[in-house]
Amino acid sequence: MPVFQAYCGRQPPRFVNQAELEVAKLLDFYGIRWEYEPRSFVLETDDEGRVIEAAKPDFYLPDQDLYVEITTMKQSLVTRKNRKIRKLRERYPDVKVKLFYRRDIERLAEKYGLSLAS
Amino acid sequence: MHLTSADIQARVGELGARITEDYAGKEPLLVGVLRASYVFLADLSRAVPIPHRLDLVSLAGYGRALGGHAGVRIMKDLDAPIAGRDVVIVDLVVDTGLTLNYLLTALRLRDPASLAVCSLLDRPYRRLVEDLPLRYVGFTVPDEFFVGYGFDLDGLYRGLPDIHSLNK
Numbered sequence: 001m002p003v004f005q006a007y008c009g010r011q012p013p014r015f016v017n018q019a020e021l022e023v024a025k026l027l028d029f030y031g032i033r034w035e036y037e038p039r040s041f042v043l044e045t046d047d048e049g050r051v052i053e054a055a056k057p058d059f060y061l062p063d064q065d066l067y068v069e070i071t072t073m074k075q076s077l078v079t080r081k082n083r084k085i086r087k088l089r090e091r092y093p094d095v096k097v098k099l100f101y102r103r104d105i106e107r108l109a110e111k112y113g114l115s116l117a118s
Numbered sequence: 119m120h121l122t123s124a125d126i127q128a129r130v131g132e133l134g135a136r137i138t139e140d141y142a143g144k145e146p147l148l149v150g151v152l153r154a155s156y157v158f159l160a161d162l163s164r165a166v167p168i169p170h171r172l173d174l175v176s177l178a179g180y181g182r183a184l185g186g187h188a189g190v191r192i193m194k195d196l197d198a199p200i201a202g203r204d205v206v207i208v209d210l211v212v213d214t215g216l217t218l219n220y221l222l223t224a225l226r227l228r229d230p231a232s233l234a235v236c237s238l239l240d241r242p243y244r245r246l247v248e249d250l251p252l253r254y255v256g257f258t259v260p261d262e263f264f265v266g267y268g269f270d271l272d273g274l275y276r277g278l279p280d281i282h283s284l285n286k
Contacts (some may be wrong), residue, residue, distance in 0.1 A: 005189070029180045030190050031218040031223075034249065064248050096248075104244060106230040107261060108214070 004028045008062065009035040019072045019105050020058055026112055027061070034048055035060040036115075041095070043087045055088045067097040074102060122255065123279040126238070126267060127161065129256045133236060134165025137206065145169050146204045148218060148236075151221065152194065154177040154210040154268040158238045162208055173197055179217050187218070190220045200206065201229040210268045211239040211259075215247035238267075239281075 006028045007013065013036035015021045020036075027034045040059045044053035057067035071081050078101060085099050100108075137146070148166070149157035152174050154251030163172060176194035205225060212218055218235065225233060236254035241261060265271045275282075 026216070027246070028189075030220050032216065034220070061246065064246070066246070066248065067248070077252055098246075103261070107244070110263075111213075 002028075006031055006033045007035070008033050009038060013037075017072055020070050022109070023068075023070055023100070023105070026108065027059070030083060032061055033063050035062065037065065041088050041092055045083065053084075053087075055084050057088075065096060067095060069097065069099045069101065071107065072105060074103050078102075119280050120259070120262065120283040121267075122280040123267075126256075126279075126281065127130050130158070130161045131165050132161055133238075133254050133256060134167075137162075137236065138168050140253075141166075141170070141204060141206075142168060145171065145203050146206050147171045147173060147200060149196065149205055149207050149225075150174045151207065151217075152208045153276070154270070155208050157268040158210050159208045160213065162236065171198075175221065177217055177221060182277050190205060190217065192221075192224065200225065200227065202231050204232045205230045205234070206254075207233070207235045209237045211241065211264075212237045212250065212252060213241040213244040215245050219247040219248055239264075272284070 001012070002025060004024065015024065024034065024036070037056050037058060040054045040056045042051050042054050046052050057069040059068040061068065069085060071078055073081065081099065085097060088095065088097055107114065148159060148163060148170055150156060150172070153176070157171065163170070174193060174194060175196055178191050178193045180190070182221060188191045207218070207221065209218060220234060234251050234253040237252060237261045238256040240252065240255045240257070244261070262283040264281050265275040266281045267280065268276050270276045271283070271284065278284055
């Protein structure tokens with residue numbers, strides 16, 4: 001795991017795929033302060049107040065006050081994730097969240113020479 | 119073809135007119151970001167009839183960093199101080215805003231009188247850095263790969279007068 005200079009979270013990040021790691025390295029290179037999964041947003045609770053659906057965006061950029069969710073799923077499989085992000089925006093209208101699709105990540109990889117192979 | 123030479127020239131003329139109006143009575147410094155912006159900078163400069171100066175800057179971005187550098191850095195710096203000057207950064211396209219944000223941060227430390235950005239193309243849906251002083255934008259474009267008018271494919275085709283969309 002690289003040593004990150006712009007990471008400002010408390011716990012060491014535990015990325016679930018190569019795309020997340022590469023985006024973290026990219027942010028770090030440009031000196032953009034970032035956190036990894038710092039907050040869960042409750043989207044749905046049952047009658048007794050138990051959380052039945054939540055969203056935890058991958059990155060938070062404090063200087064931009066922006067949450068970024070990375071998905072490497074194929075476009076045809078992202079409907080569920082899209083719905084979740086839409087719900088998050090509805091429930092938390094003051095929260096800025098951006099979803100980066102596989103195509104966006106591939107474009108970043110092209111532009112910045114990222115290695116997306118797992 | 120995505121944008122013809124005529125489309126581009128018409129829009130560059132409009133951008134030049136706006137810059138001319140906004141900086142009337144001043145002597146702005148247009149700073150081109152190498153390498154892609156060189157064609158746009160030349161055309162924009164000719165569309166700004168008020169006295170202005172030109173300079174160039176080049177940055178080693180991610181994937182182009184040499185010698186194991188851990189961060190972005192300026193490869194070719196400005197030739198003159200910018201303290202008290204009205205600076206317009208001229209770029210060909212803004213997408214994530216990462217490089218531009220770095221450049222703006224570096225230039226702000228030099229106390230310019232003002233700092234604005236003029237970009238021919240914009241991809242705002244790919245932005246990771248939002249608060250950029252992007253005052254002049256030519257066209258908002260889709261997420262396609264372009265060649266021509268400064269855009270290259272493996273270093274080639276920058277000199278084409280039109281902007282072509284390629285399916286890589």
